[in-house]
Amino acid sequence: MKVENTTVLTDAFSAPESGFDYFATPEHYEQLARAILDALCRGRLVLVTGDAGPDLQMVAEALRTAAAPRQVTEVPCSPELDHKEQFRHTSPDQEPALDVAPAARTRNAAPGSPIYLFDDADRLSEAQVKDLLEMAQGDPAEVTRLQAGVFLASRAFLDRFKSSPDILKDGFAAHLGVQHLERDEVEVFIRRQLPAERVSLFTAQRIALMALTSGGDPAAVNRIARRMLESELGASEDTRAARRSRPPEPFAKKSDAVEQRSAAAHTASSGESEQSPGSRFERPRHGSVLRLAAIAIGMAALWLIIGAVGSQRLDSVIAVIRHHLSLENNGNAAQAEPPARAATALPSLTTPVSPYQVTTNAASSDPTTAVDRGADIGAPGRPAADAAPISSAVQPPVSESSALPLPAPPTPPASQVSVAEIAALTARGDAFLKAGDIASARAFFERAANAGDRSAAIRMAVTFDRAFLDRARMHSLRG
Structure with a gap:
């Protein structure tokens, strides 16, 4: 399937005449009929040429549909055509006597200026063409049937006006080509030559620029589209080739960036473990146990020495030991506070104290913010869970003007246009x-x-x- 798709893309726009089968479709003749009617609004005669001459039947049908209810009459051209009797000095409501089959005429047409199709205008003589042009350019007050005419001829018809190009410019309101693309047809012309998955390359803006740059020339459209397609295919092929040529990296090998991140993470984790609360409190707790053991041994020796003093001295010794143990436990509890509580900034001794500071001895009016100091005494091993952090002074709240401005909220994405x-x-x-x-x-x-x-x-x-x-x-x- 991939090979077939590549072949189709390679053949698209490959020749200047690629896609010329579109010019034989009814859609193209509908566009041509609209262009003819637009040109007839600016003049009386329009020239339509093509490589082999326009198709009379398709032009007539498209004009009858687009110009309804106006009458469209086919006029076969020949050197024997009596144009003076048929188109000059006749009533606008009277039809000319044309030797054509009734089926080729539009019947029951509404009143108005009919449109005459001069088929195979190459057969007209120089004098006939000159007389018809003079009729169309004559005095508007003069009654004539030739109010709207379309000459259908081959490209060789233009050779008659090489010596006098002004006659072609002044005699015809417009010169249209059958093998010519209107701006609305460029996209259809491109889509007929490409599969659906490749049409997305030609956006609306690109197609509009192609229509304006090419001037409606199908060969120029094929050339521009071919370059765009080749550049897009070449870029995709280079990307695939680069991916294939890239050597695979070993699975077990780590890049330098990964190794650096791993080393940094290991260093950070080791630093955190060294600075963890357990490691900070482990050695002081171990030292306090040794000090308590030494004190207990010393007290026991002292008790043995002064054993003759009596049991009344024993109660006082036990009270001293309990008091010392309580002091040791309170010191350990103070060291075991969280890092944020231990890092609370104290007022500087060199700077004046703010008048808004409140000492810890002042009683709080809010019962929910009061500190229960008996909780620390009742449980000397660890601080109370609900106790608020105690500091030497309460700092005043930071004003909103001194705070840094908050970042602006992200702008929501633009909504789609309906x-x-x-x-x-x-x-x-x-x-x-x-x-x-x-x-x-x-x-x-x-x-x-x-x-x-x-x-x-x-x-x-x-x-x-x-x-x-x-x-x-x-x-x-x-x-």
């Missing part, structure tokens, strides 16, 4: 474009294009097309 909002942006851009405000229209189209709308991207690209601006008699800020 379809209705995209349509509204496009509609406002169209309104500004009709009003002649190119800069405002371009801004709204750009916002809609950034949201992923293809039609808005194409509209934004149109605002940069000078030919479109000149034809619509609009100018940008620079023009």
